[in-house]
Amino acid sequence: MLAAEGYECERTCCAPGGAEVWRERVLVVRSPIHAEQQAAGLEKRLGHAETPLMALTPPRGRGKRHITDEATLVEAIDRVLTAHRGDELLDVTWEKQVEQTTQYVGRGRGAVHREKRVIQKTRYHMTPIVQQEGTIAARRQRFGWKAFVTHAGHTRLSLQDAILCSRNAYRVERIFNRLKSRVHIAPLFVKRNEQMEGLTYLRTLGVRV
Numbered sequence: 267m268l269a270a271e272g273y274e275c276e277r278t279c280c281a282p283g284g285a286e287v288w289r290e291r292v293l294v295v296r297s298p299i300h301a302e303q304q305a306a307g308l309e310k311r312l313g314h315a316e317t318p319l320m321a322l323t324p325p326r327g328r329g330k331r332h333i334t335d336e337a338t339l340v341e342a343i344d345r346v347l348t349a350h351r352g353d354e355l356l357d358v359t360w361e362k363q364v365e366q367t368t369q370y371v372g373r374g375r376g377a378v379h380r381e382k383r384v385i386q387k388t389r390y391h392m393t394p395i396v397q398q399e400g401t402i403a404a405r406r407q408r409f410g411w412k413a414f415v416t417h418a419g420h421t422r423l424s425l426q427d428a429i430l431c432s433r434n435a436y437r438v439e440r441i442f443n444r445l446k447s448r449v450h451i452a453p454l455f456v457k458r459n460e461q462m463e464g465l466t467y468l469r470t471l472g473v474r475v
Contacts, residue, residue, distance in 0.1 A: 270297050270429045293414040293428050301410025308355075308405070315350035316395050319343065319358060323392040332389040336362070339390050355405075357396040363389050445469065 272295035280287045322342050324330045333339045339360065347353045364386060371381040414432055416423060423431070456462050 268298055270295050270433075272296055272425065272429065274425055288417065290415055290417045293416065293425060295412050295414065295429055295432065296410045297412070298410060301406075304409040305406055308402070308409075311350050312352055312355060312397060315346060315352045315356060318346050319356075319395060320392055322346075323360065323390050326389075334388045334390075336390065354401050355398050357398055359393045359396075360390045361393060363391055365389075 272293060274291055274293045276289055276291055278287060278289055322333060322339065324332070333342065343358055347356065347358070365388075367385050367387075368382050369385060371383050412432070414428060416428065456465060
């Protein structure tokens with residue numbers, strides 16, 4: 267199973283003013299597993315965006331509130347796309363539906379010469395949402411890539427060793443994962459804040475062992 271792949275290049279850097287110059291290596295690494303996780307997250311996010319978008323224009327029925335102003339609909343669509351980061355990934359279109367009915371003015375039975383009025387009802391219908399496959403494919407190509415910089419030489423740190431070091435790098439999230447999975451920090455059956463603070467310190471020491 268392929269754990270990671272990548273390449274490296276070297277660049278020359280200098281301090282402001284050019285007083286000091288040094289060389290460093292740039293390691294560009296791609297993790298297939300991380301790329302798959304990002305792709306799955308993207309599909310899930312787009313699916314979550316399509317549901318509220320279609321809900322903006324519900325079908326006709328009792329108790330259904332319809333948007334009658336196009337500017338209001340556009341504003342609502344923009345809010346959903348921004349919340350789910352799908353501005354450039356989803357193509358959202360709609361069609362305007364106008365229903366006109368004629369009624370007599372006032373009460374009573376209708377007549378040939380009686381005044382009439384036209385009542386117009388406007389609603390919007392969301393057409394099927396289309397995913398921008400080209401933009402999505404271009405974004406997928408960037409999934410899983412990370413760049414690392416080091417001044418260590420090839421003899422001291424090879425590309426393979428650098429990848430292994432990056433996978434074992436320190437992450438704050440790992441401490442919280444250990445607190446929840448290994449020492450079971452929650453729930454805490456205490457009454458006072460001092461007890462909760464002291465027990466948290468004690469279990470934090472257990473994580474570091």
